[in-house]
Amino acid sequence: MATKDQIKQLLSNNDWFRELPPDVIEKLATLCRIKTLSSGELLFEKGDQPKGLYCVLTGKMRVSSITTEGKEALLTWLEPGQWFGEISLFDGLPRTHDSHAETETTLLLLPSQGFSGLLSNHPELYQHFVTLLCQKLRQTFSLLEDSASLSNKGQLARRLILLSHNPMLANSRSSQDDDATHTRISVSQESLASMLNITRQTVNKLLQELQQLGMIKLHYGCIDIIDTDALETLTVK
Numbered sequence: 001m002a003t004k005d006q007i008k009q010l011l012s013n014n015d016w017f018r019e020l021p022p023d024v025i026e027k028l029a030t031l032c033r034i035k036t037l038s039s040g041e042l043l044f045e046k047g048d049q050p051k052g053l054y055c056v057l058t059g060k061m062r063v064s065s066i067t068t069e070g071k072e073a074l075l076t077w078l079e080p081g082q083w084f085g086e087i088s089l090f091d092g093l094p095r096t097h098d099s100h101a102e103t104e105t106t107l108l109l110l111p112s113q114g115f116s117g118l119l120s121n122h123p124e125l126y127q128h129f130v131t132l133l134c135q136k137l138r139q140t141f142s143l144l145e146d147s148a149s150l151s152n153k154g155q156l157a158r159r160l161i162l163l164s165h166n167p168m169l170a171n172s173r174s175s176q177d178d179d180a181t182h183t184r185i186s187v188s189q190e191s192l193a194s195m196l197n198i199t200r201q202t203v204n205k206l207l208q209e210l211q212q213l214g215m216i217k218l219h220y221g222c223i224d225i226i227d228t229d230a231l232e233t234l235t236v237k
Helices: 004-010 020-031 088-093 112-121 126-148 152-164 189-196 200-212 228-233
Strands: 031-037 041-044 052-057 061-066 072-078 097-099 105-111 170-174 182-188 217-220 223-224
Touching: 004 020, 004 097, 020 105, 020 112, 031 072, 052 088, 052 112, 088 112, 088 126, 097 217, 105 112, 126 152, 126 170, 126 189, 152 182, 152 189, 152 223, 152 228, 189 200, 200 217
Parallel strands: none
Antiparallel strands: 031 105, 041 097, 052 105, 061 072, 061 097, 170 182, 182 223, 217 223
């Protein structure tokens, strides 16, 4: 069990939390608990009643839902510093999706009652969470627009570009074939298929086409982004 001082230290080391007033951090350290999940462990599933608000401290969370055909639709990954679970706390309705630990993960849990009390005593925090909700809403609208206006290849290109900007999934590597530095994304074809709601076979075919065009290079469990500008041309609506 983490002590209050340990939680305060974790909060102070986090980019989002360190911007909060000291008295708010002090209160959060009193209210919050640390929760550790093993890889693949379920945190909550669609329909569950909310127990609180979470923030990823270390590791990575997988957010998904199950389609009417029984397939998993991967919505997003959550990385350190990202809040989640706030929708059900604001509207009081059950969880809208499933959430699993993609890797061994440490979460900060702010229980529901503590969350309500904190906002009552510090109404200025509403702005922080409104900003968070707006960011997620903008991302949702962008993905819906992509789904309606881009081909499967265009949607895949867009997703690869987005993933290449995720520090939990991407890193720069020097190519053995030339002097250039490329971004390598750690992502499986199954995950890409789940994100785009298409088959793995379709994803594989499209990735092979992008590789033949010199935009990417495929490896087992990862993809090198060779030409981001060329990928961008596929995402023009």
